[in-house]
Amino acid sequence: MKLAKRFFKKYLLSTLIILILFFVLNIILICGTLLMAWNNSTDPDIPxxxxxxxxxxxxxxxxxxxxxxxxxxxxxxxxxxxxxxxxxxxxxxxxxxxxxxxxxxxxxxxxxxxxxxxxxxxxxxxxxxxxxxxCEPNSITKYNFSIDINYIHSLIVGIFLMICFNILLIFILFWRNTHKIEKSIVPIIDGIDSIAQGKPITLSETGELSSINAELNKAGKHLLQKEQARAEWINGVSHDVRTPLSIILGYASEIEKNEDASQPVQLQASIIRKQSEKLRSLIADLNLTSRLEYSMQPLIKTSFSPVEIARQVIIGFMNGPIDNKYSFDFHSSSDMIPVLIKGDTELFSRMLSNLIQNCINHNPHGCEITVEILKENDTCIISVIDNGDGMTSTQIEKMNSGIFPNNMYNSNGESVHGFGLKLVYQILTAHNGNIKYENILPHGLKVILEIPIEHIDPYEEKIS
Structure with missing residues (x-):
């Protein structure tokens, strides 16, 4: 709506400028014509x-x-x-x-x-x-005028008022037409914006642009049905896969822990369990990112300490079945201890888990993972750093622009950065935050999260 109003204000202003230029150009042309006629005439000025x-x-x-x-x-x-x-x-x-x-x-x-x-x-x-x-006959025309001075004054004022009235009338007509066009086009622009955001639209199918409104209504309804079908399909598949996957995980864990099974069989069962856990995590991410994308995931916002949530996430990784080639470190400034941010603690934990898991997934040879939390003015700065392989400059540029790969694996079958980070981007956007990716020297990746701090008294939060 703001863009549309800005467009029509520019249109009206440009019309006014064109109108002024039109009158200036006409004055120049009149003066030029008089000058040209004077130069082409024989000089009547007899000395x-x-x-x-x-x-x-x-x-x-x-x-x-x-x-x-x-x-x-x-x-x-x-x-x-x-x-x-x-x-x-x-x-x-x-x-x-x-x-x-x-x-x-x-x-x-x-x-x-x-x-x-x-x-x-x-x-x-x-x-x-x-x-x-x-002088020669027919070379000069002589006139003798006798006009009342009051008539001359009235004539000059009348001509001036007539010119002003014409300018005002033209401007009013331009404004009226612009306003009429704006009333017809603004709903269309708003409708297109709603379609882009996945919102339903209902435009009035009357007036001169009724055919366009009708087509937009049809397109909006079709896209909404299509996206809803897609979300329902993802949700259905996730639900259907979850049960057999749980069975696979259960049997794989039993075989892995069965002392009577041979070592190769236990190793195979361990691989099946790990890949099944990864698949379960991917399905959960797919379902969550779909729900966030279509605003189907309600945010349960509470005030919480980002330092405590980060500690819990890191401890969870350290207590889990993590390889010894991965080490963890955590730093927070002293002024971050009383600071609270408002958001969904579950999604916030998931966001940090995805970032740490991303460091693990893309550095199979091991790396050091550091989480830092700092306060800068009214913003909480969370950095997840690893000294692994990092990203290419092209990947960094795409990630910072909010562009994520459609496939989870490249042509060589290797996993690529993107799917888990897309979920991070969506969660952070839901919390009015910003994200930035950058490589560090000599090698590694640094992901910087910026989240606004909530200005409340923590004691009041506990009482409420």
Missing amino acids: VQTISKNITLNVDGTISSTDYIENTLKNKSAWAMILNEQGNVIWEKFLPEELPRTYSNLQIAKFSRWYLQEYPVFIQEHSAGLLVIG
């Missing part, structure tokens, strides 16, 4: 003041101009003239023949803002009179 400065009224009343005037007017395809107070042309440059040389005050008032006939003109006051500069 009226500069032209005026290059026209001089002499002392004798004559008017002279520099070469700049002629060059500028030619480049602009323009003409110029100066009118005196009576409206007569007293100076001209490239003035078209069809234009009159005398103008009334009314004519001057008309073309001062607009056109002189079809020629757009610019007006500039000069010491000699009124300077008039005209």
Whole structure:
């Protein structure tokens, strides 16, 4: 559910960013278009003041101009003239023949803002009179606007509000569509997550995605039935094998202890007993790992001392039929004595037994097995160490990633690390712990278990 919400938040945020980029891009395009149109157009900016400065009224009343005037007017395809107070042309440059040389005050008032006939003109006051500069017909368009200032202010505010309203409306529509999609897809994502965890699902088979929901319901039901059948089959096989195995163990033990039997027969009976005990342990592990995997094993959690449980497990191995080539050592820090952890004591003992048995099974030539228990902040650190053959780097990497082999034996018929350690991983996960595997120098394996410590008063635990 959290992943789905995070996905749709990112989707909504990316939509908002795209919307902002869209408006920024449009503004850039508008500015670029205006700039390109300006560059492609003929420059209407006639340098009226500069032209005026290059026209001089002499002392004798004559008017002279520099070469700049002629060059500028030619480049602009323009003409110029100066009118005196009576409206007569007293100076001209490239003035078209069809234009009159005398103008009334009314004519001057008309073309001062607009056109002189079809020629757009610019007006500039000069010491000699009124300077008039005209351009080619249809080269410049002149408009004269008179707009109330309040109208301009209202127009600017209205355009701004309209843009903001459109942005808000688009964002609301995007959010609405995103929310609608989220309501349809989140149950599907949750359903897939439930299927992955082996939980039953019941999705509503209505709406636009009803066909997908129906298929997920069908797939979830099928997988659940399949896994349940598998668990029941493992439980049934374990139960059916247990009785004949007990008979085999009983007869093998009797033959092994029978003094009338020959030594080779007793040795064969001993081998049968040991392998039968290993098979019984494997069946128990298989049944337990199946029950843990499908949440069929209830955890009976109590507060207990990991130091005491570890001692009991080690003593059990030392008092059992263990070969002398295996030795045991146990260390615990003094601050671990009053520390308690909460969990299932039976499963915790089984976890430590599996780790120690793993050291024995994979080091047939013998090894030293050390169990260490330390306290680090609010965590109980349990290390099971042996100086045997260890694991390959590939096995270490897979184990630390929670990947275990499907087969208990390799192609040479030798047992491999994995099945018992998978049970250790499952038990530790049920106790909210972590596990780490690492090789030690010069040779050997170290398995580190991290389990959270429960903060309670041990005296209160005894009273309750």
